[in-house]
Amino acid sequence: MPIANCFVTSNTQQGTKNLVELWAEESAKSSGQMTINIMYSQQQMGNQYAVMANLLLPSIWSASDISSLQTGLARALAKHFRLNLSEVHVATTIISSGRVVENGEEVHW
Numbered sequence: 001m002p003i004a005n006c007f008v009t010s011n012t013q014q015g016t017k018n019l020v021e022l023w024a025e026e027s028a029k030s031s032g033q034m035t036i037n038i039m040y041s042q043q044q045m046g047n048q049y050a051v052m053a054n055l056l057l058p059s060i061w062s063a064s065d066i067s068s069l070q071t072g073l074a075r076a077l078a079k080h081f082r083l084n085l086s087e088v089h090v091a092t093t094i095i096s097s098g099r100v101v102e103n104g105e106e107v108h109w
Helices: 019-027 063-080
Strands: 003-009 035-041 051-058 088-095
Touching: 019 035, 019 063, 051 063, 063 088
Parallel strands: 003 035, 051 088
Antiparallel strands: 003 051
């Protein structure tokens, strides 16, 4: 259930490759459960990033898997949007079992 909610500045040029597949390649993980939401930012103040991503991961992932998924996401976003890695920011939140609802049911792992 890796889910990335990405805020992209409006002047950032979009790539043509499937971003989910690119993330899977960059993180060496299966794309089967990956989701990416792209939202265009109207305004950004303070530190400037072309892409800011909030990554949600279930607590069952190991530390090395978490590292692969978050760094893979950063690399995939940079490649997809033709950016330097310094223009991409990823913050990861770990979600505990029972804190996700799918099909009206709490998900436990």
